Amino acid sequence: MSCGSAGLPISFDRFREVWDLDFEYRLDDNYLPVPVALFAKEHRTGTEIAMRREQLLSTTRLPFDDGADVVATSYSAVAELGCCLQLRWPFPRNVLCTYFETSAQINGLDIVGLGLKRPSLLEACELFDIPHMEKEHKAHVRDIILNNIDYTEEQWQEIADYNRDDGLHDIPLFAALAPNIDVPAALFRGRYAKTVAVVDAHGLPVDADGINDLAAHWHALRMFYIRRDDQFGLYDDKGSFREDRFEAIVKARGWACPVPQPASLHSTARRSASSASTTRSFARYRNSATRSPNYVWVLFSTQSAPTV
Numbered sequence: 001m002s003c004g005s006a007g008l009p010i011s012f013d014r015f016r017e018v019w020d021l022d023f024e025y026r027l028d029d030n031y032l033p034v035p036v037a038l039f040a041k042e043h044r045t046g047t048e049i050a051m052r053r054e055q056l057l058s059t060t061r062l063p064f065d066d067g068a069d070v071v072a073t074s075y076s077a078v079a080e081l082g083c084c085l086q087l088r089w090p091f092p093r094n095v096l097c098t099y100f101e102t103s104a105q106i107n108g109l110d111i112v113g114l115g116l117k118r119p120s121l122l123e124a125c126e127l128f129d130i131p132h133m134e135k136e137h138k139a140h141v142r143d144i145i146l147n148n149i150d151y152t153e154e155q156w157q158e159i160a161d162y163n164r165d166d167g168l169h170d171i172p173l174f175a176a177l178a179p180n181i182d183v184p185a186a187l188f189r190g191r192y193a194k195t196v197a198v199v200d201a202h203g204l205p206v207d208a209d210g211i212n213d214l215a216a217h218w219h220a221l222r223m224f225y226i227r228r229d230d231q232f233g234l235y236d237d238k239g240s241f242r243e244d245r246f247e248a249i250v251k252a253r254g255w256a257c258p259v260p261q262p263a264s265l266h267s268t269a270r271r272s273a274s275s276a277s278t279t280r281s282f283a284r285y286r287n288s289a290t291r292s293p294n295y296v297w298v299l300f301s302t303q304s305a306p307t308v
Helices: 053-057 077-087 098-106 121-127 135-146 153-180 183-202 208-216 218-229 243-253
Strands: 017-027 033-042 048-052 070-074 095-097 110-112 204-207 262-264 282-286 295-301
Touching (some): 033 053, 033 077, 077 095, 098 121, 098 183, 121 153, 135 153, 204 208
Parallel strands (some): 070 095, 110 262
Antiparallel strands (some): 282 295
């Protein structure tokens, strides 16, 4: 793969600037982000920008250019876009989510210690042997951010240092991913992230009684259809899919079905798989006094919230 400037593949030469963007935020009573700090760094020039909450509130846009030849990268871009929404800033025109792209590149791989394929930023760094901060330090600073409204000067400095370190972790991760990134597909996923961020902020109206009834009977429904349709016996009595049973059937019937070889979080061997992202879903409920008591706003995201 040929490389352009700053060690990036030539596929990124279309971008005059490549900005890594990272917000720190706490959550309000509606589980919406309250931006606390921002760190951004331009990949080629090394220009850095750091802003505290009062500075974020005093401006109306991103602190860097947002032309068609600029791309913003972030680990968990939906979270950063959610912060833009709360600040009433326009979204970056081009978005590349390194969480999406990590998921795309490990899709189909059996990775020891990462069964759900939903890596945190630190786990993604481990996948590519990138040095990173200690998990205990990350938890300590996140606790400061999430459990306070006002911060001492000492806490602000800790938050700023942590914010910068987070951003500096994502930059080498992006560089490691870049040679195998399908740029048009990645930008398409970035556009999708914008829609997810809006849904995450505003939610969808759902019949609360109906969804609660479904949740209460979910296991029984699953077991009904498993017993009815699982002709190969691939699920156990608890409704869990059994890979060993599937592999036994594949072997017994001589089916041509490649089985991924196990990899480790610390393995240096990398294999590129399908570019389709492995995504996660979650639902949150928020009561709304202005709507019928039979309805809540269900906030859900098909990408959302790896631990960053």
